[in-house]
Amino acid sequence: MVSIPSFHAIAAILVTIAMFVGFTRGRLSIEIVSLLTIAVIAVGLYFFPLEGAAPTDGLQLAFSGFGHYALITICALMIMGRGLVVTGALEPAARLLERLFAFNLQLGLLVSLLIAFGLSMGVNNTPVLVLLMPIFVTLAHRGAMAASRTLMPLNAASLLGGMATTIGTSTNILVVSIAVDLGMPEMGVFHFTPIVLAASLVALPYLWLVMPRLLDDNHVEAGVKQRRFHSRLRISTSSSMVGQDLAAIIPRLPEDIEFHDAPTGLIKQHQRLKLSGTHEALEEAVRTLKGAIAPVWVLDRIKRHADEKDQDITVVEMTVTEDSRLVSRSLPTSGVADLYGVAVLGIHRPERLGGRADQYTGSGDLIISAGDVLLVMGLTEDLQEFGRSDSLLTLDGARELPRRSKAWLAAGIMGGSVITAAIGLFPIAISALAGAILMLVTGCVKFDRVGRALSGQVIVLVAASIVIGRIILESGAAAWLGELLSLMLGNLPPALVLAAIMLFVTVLTNFASNATAATVGTPIAFSIAEQLNLPAEPMILAVLFGCNLCYATPIAYQTNMLIMSEGSYEFKDYVRTGVPLVILMVTTLSILLVMSYGM
Template structure:
């Protein structure tokens, strides 16, 4: 191999190691790799920037706008409202949940579908008297399975098809070409979840159950009207920098002062709500001017229009990951106070301010009403939902948003125009008709995913142009003994393992040139191997970090890693068997 090939392989190894072992953003890792390869002269500027002009990337971007229009108009809420209902059994409940989710995910990116369903499922499970853990993991898996039905189902399918069009224009795939394999895979997967998977699901306590009793994580005191604290600020009263607790809100005369600032003046009979440990209560008892609250009902159980109790799932992109809550100035940045932290279905005990946040932690926050709208699209949180809040209302333009999406699907399916053109037209129609504002369209685009995809193209170009892809493919052929069947199985296993550790888009784009080179060297069609990359990249059932929807349900469901292995392991094997049997039948070697 040439020096460039060795350099490229070394960079790829470092990239996968960093993605699997660190919390550095995937987009930053891949952009850094492209910069290194460009600096070393392995690729030229045109190759480094090729991903930013790929049709697959722009199709994904415009599809994000279409998804945003469905979400903004309450389009998915409409389905939730009329489909979930009150089933007579757990099996019936799972059937009502999984079938529509798998169907919708064939046409919409599954991340917003799952994000919309989670709050509804949490409330629904409470009404049914069943643990939310019985529904949330199947919800995520069903959305992933549904994404294999069409090219619109996941960004990975669109990106791989974009690569195919770029390098082999005559082999471009239609919108539903992969449905010949995707529909059987989805059907078998959903049947497994309904028949066998539910027996493998553990009974886990959800974050909602942990947060049910506010008295367990709050301490309430009253300001003595005859004491020295009256008319003093929170800072002057010494309540700003307590060791094991902090002041969350003040109830005063039937109203509430939420997210209390240091300059807030205390009044007699103010009811102060502190979050922290029981040991902190001893500290409060010793402060002159405070006395225990004798009112029966907890302040947090009351409904105030100035205050919202919110559950937020921490994203792996959150800037506070690894930091202590107090040191990171969480309240100052977000305008919300952390009342409790749930991890693995259990509340994290101890000094709240000293807890180091981890991905998928569920936070119970006390915030002002604008917080939900302001941070609903924040990259720091995977999910934000109001505690005991109802689903978002159905708006009058939901039907129009669905009609635009249906029009995009029909235009692309019938070949009237390319998928990119149809998605572009649909995005424009969504904005012009008011289904989605320009601001919502911008917020709806996941720039991290788009940057990851674009940078992956640069790394893929380096593998191809340096000869590293051919060399790696040639080495791999030695293990398959010239058998196209063994190569197909090897490709599937390799990509499926990678996608369990790193982002599925990166796994697909980086392995694409290696896989196609191996097929060409073997003298067979590349199509079965390209389709295998699509399906294997979507087989993210083994770990919570394998796919974003898995991470979204991890905290609210109170799951452990072994739960994904127990339920997702057999599902991985089952979907692999179905795909590997059907792919060569539809796309012969």
């Protein structure tokens, strides 16, 4: 017979349910719901303290999540993930995907899933998906597989990879840290990786071959074309184009690149070629051919000043107005580089009514007209001075160039942090903090840009989740729920007990927060293991795995929402593809846990 829960246990359960409802209804932001939860617990425990505790102890418990080492670790990993993104350390993998998709669609999708899976084992899957998603959208616009059939499998693969290590997702860190608080030994980075790898042998074929066929082609043609910029490619002495015929080089370049007045014969050093393409295509052409689309002395000066001032280099688009002094001038005669220290990389000429022909100088340089859009690179203050002085309007879409010179450094710092934690040299909290400090000290992440690396939503959510987990445990709610579930599951074999716990947590994580599901599920699973005399570790892993099976609803995880608009997904798309994957994973992981722990 199950006993009646205490007043505090009932209150803890009601607060938890209220938080679930708040997340599910979506009328208030996640941050507001999380902060309200912390406030209610703080006020409630002050006026109605736990047995044997003082009112101020309740305040300490309510705000303990903000100082918890799990939250500090998560923030440090966010900073390191930001370092990988802003230095372009993940871009080689992104470029490989483009070439593979051009060779074979199915092979490209398979390798994409494996790369997303592998990267997400050591890096939070959000920056990985943010980096890879534009590639799939661009490929869809070029006639490849529709983005609606690739983004959801890619997202699921990154979630599957994040499940494989203790640092793969913030939820994993949360579960492991709560388990340590409950008295269990700390799990290493790759403690349960073999189990997930075995399960992935079943899941990845579903993501590759089945899931895309369950999704409709929701591709919608883009209503706005990307601007094409006319530029001059300067051939350096180290360029791979020197001594080759242009026709043999074109297949190696992006399809968006077009050469104008192409020269005959072999290409020579210091030759200048007229070409046009999108900003991304021009960047790829420069990187492939080791050339430059602005005077080299200007580019070197910008990079030197950026290093001296410790500032990022920015690329913006600027529209030439009727009042600009640039009208009727060409770039070589404008003196832009000497006056402002910025480099104009290209000129976009909008289609004009009346079909007025473009005008060129005797040397073939385009004469600038009002309405032209300039692609300009430089430091922020120099760009602002250029826009003010020459009557230019800065358009939206400014972006900072990756600090590629630090890409290998950022990758090495991340690798060192993972390896030292994996071999047990340092706890993950120390390795992550050391890695974050190195990212900041070495300039991979700028001190004034730390705010971009950290997610306020994640911080308050994790803090609230930690507090919910503590109050569920210390109020006796976890023990009571464990007693209730033990009574319900007592006559079931261990495999079904594991599956039931995993399925219970999976339902919670798909309709609320996976972090909150982790903090509620972990102490309950621990209590059930004690009451049924089962090993605690597989029960805790059942919670950890269940928290990562967030495929069935768009609100289950932030990346689910991230792909929703790009893939034009509806709620039913997540249900149709996610529910079979959840059932497949719950079954497979339960069997593997039983086999691994001899239950």
